[in-house]
Amino acid sequence: MTETPDAGPADDPADGWFPESVAATYDGPGGANDAAVVEPMVDVLVDLAAGGPVLELAVGTGRIAAPLAGRGVPVTGIELSRAMAARIADKPGGAAVEVVIGDMTSTRVPGEFSVVYLVFNTISNVTSQDGQVAVFVNAAAHLRPGGLFLVEVGLPSLRRLPPGQDVVPFAVVPDGEGGGYVGFDQFDVVTQQFTSTHVTVTADGTGQFRRIPFRYAWPAEMDLMARIAGLRLRHRWSDWDRSPLTADSTTHVSVWEKL
Numbered sequence: 001m002t003e004t005p006d007a008g009p010a011d012d013p014a015d016g017w018f019p020e021s022v023a024a025t026y027d028g029p030g031g032a033n034d035a036a037v038v039e040p041m042v043d044v045l046v047d048l049a050a051g052g053p054v055l056e057l058a059v060g061t062g063r064i065a066a067p068l069a070g071r072g073v074p075v076t077g078i079e080l081s082r083a084m085a086a087r088i089a090d091k092p093g094g095a096a097v098e099v100v101i102g103d104m105t106s107t108r109v110p111g112e113f114s115v116v117y118l119v120f121n122t123i124s125n126v127t128s129q130d131g132q133v134a135v136f137v138n139a140a141a142h143l144r145p146g147g148l149f150l151v152e153v154g155l156p157s158l159r160r161l162p163p164g165q166d167v168v169p170f171a172v173v174p175d176g177e178g179g180g181y182v183g184f185d186q187f188d189v190v191t192q193q194f195t196s197t198h199v200t201v202t203a204d205g206t207g208q209f210r211r212i213p214f215r216y217a218w219p220a221e222m223d224l225m226a227r228i229a230g231l232r233l234r235h236r237w238s239d240w241d242r243s244p245l246t247a248d249s250t251t252h253v254s255v256w257e258k259l
C-alpha cells in the first residue's frame with residue numbers, strides 16, 4: 001500500500017495532490033464528467049458571464065472550462081498541476097482556454113473578468129483560513145465592478161457525526177473480485193481540518209491508501225471572507241438548478257458580487 005500525493009514514477013511533487021498518476025484517470029467516464037453534471041454548470045456560467053470573459057481558479061483538466069469555451073465564452077484558467085493542465089487543449093473547446101500555471105491564492109493573470117469561478121470543492125484544498133481569504137481577495141482582484149465570484153463546495157457532513165465519532169464513510173464499493181474501494185472523511189471540528197481517505201484494494205492484496213487534507217468553512221464564514229475581499233452575497237443555491245439552500249442540502253453554490 002502507498003500513501004501519496006506522488007504515487008507514480010512519472011509524478012512531479014510540484015503538481016501537489018493532482019500529479020500525473022491522478023491526472024491520467026481524472027477524466028474517466030461517469031460521475032463528475034457526465035454531461036448531466038457538466039451541462040447544467042456550463043449553462044449557469046454562460047448565463048452569469050452574459051457575454052464577458054471568465055476565469056476559472058484551479059481549472060484542472062478543463063472539465064468545465066473546455067465546454068464553456070466551446071460555447072463561445074472567453075475562458076482563462078489558473079492551475080497548480082502541469083499534469084492536469086496538460087489535458088485541457090485535447091478536449092473539444094479546450095484549445096481556446098488560456099492556461100496559466102500558478103497558485104490561485106496569489107497568481108494574477110492579465111484582464112478583468114465578468115465571472116471568476118471555483119468549483120468541485122476546491123476551495124477546501126486550501127487548508128488555512130488565511131489561504132482561503134487570499135483566494136477570495138485574488139478572485140475579487142480579477143473582477144470588474146459588478147463582476148461575480150462563484151464557489152461550489154460541499155457542506156461538511158457534521159450532522160452525521162454522533163458524539164465521540166469523527167469519521168463519515170461516503171463510499172463502500174466491493175469490486176466483486178475480492179477487492180474494492182472504501183472512502184471516508186475524518187473531521188477535526190476544533191480546527192476545521194478534515195481528510196478524505198480513499199482505500200483501494202485488489203483481490204491479490206495490493207492496493208493504494210490516499211489521504212488528502214482539506215479545510216471546511218461554513219457559508220457564513222465564506223460570506224465574511226467575501227466581505228474582506230470587497231464582495232457581497234448575490235445568490236446562494238443548493239445546487240446548479242438554483243434551488244434554495246435548506247437544512248438538508250449537502251452542497252452549496254454561492255455567488256458574490258464585487259462592489
Ligand SMILES: C[S@@+](CC[C@H](N)C(=O)[O-])C[C@H]1O[C@@H](n2cnc3c(N)ncnc32)[C@H](O)[C@@H]1O
Binds near residue numbers: 017119
Ligand atoms: C478536484 S480538481 C477540480 C478541477 C476542475 N476545477 C474541475 O472542476 O474538474 C482540483 C484542482 O485544483 C487544483 N488546485 C488545488 N489547489 C490549487 C491552488 N492553490 N492553486 C491552483 N490550483 C489548485 C488541483 O491541482 C486540481 O487540478
